[in-house]
Amino acid sequence: MSLKIPIEISARHVHMCRGDFEELFGKGAELTFEKELSQPGQYLAKERIDIVGPKNTFHNVAILGPFRSATQVELSITDTRKLGLAHAIRQSGDIADTPGCNLSHGEKSIWIDQGVIVAKRHIHMTPQQAMRLHVRDNEEVCILTHSYERSVIYADVVVRVSKNFRLSMHVDTDEGNAFACDTEPFGVILPLYDTATYSLEKWTEELLEGISR
């Protein structure tokens, strides 16, 4: 038996370091709590900022708290195209050599050298749930989404394990729209192979060569 994995769709948002936030909101400014998010300790702040790209600006983008050690902007690929930015698919926190952008609030504006990512889809779970699902931290799995008329199998979904997590798969708006997510979307791990991880790139090559497993 598998577990029903709730799927949450993350709209574009920004995590900020205290220094960048103070440059935009003033010395000593703090994030104001607005709403709790599903992962313990994470919250939506009342403050909003603008993301400025070469082609467009997104106004009033959500900031998620608490502060982090580095500012990180999370967008969908559709968002990066609209803004005119390159896209880099990364796990949260892995921002080396990613695109930068301008962030602004009122009259204030800052340039961040890096930190714009398209989040790699992932599942948060506790060690107990990982044991039950026979997966390990950082392993990649396939997820079959439940949907009327538009089910999708997502490959390359990273498992993130911590005792502080709550079971939930995070996808962006492009990915959520792709399976026409309904009111309570969920997925299950699709055990395609007995081996833990299998490269789908390699699978494509094998199929092209006529190798079937």
Ligand SMILES: [Zn+2]
């Ligand atoms: Zn997440």
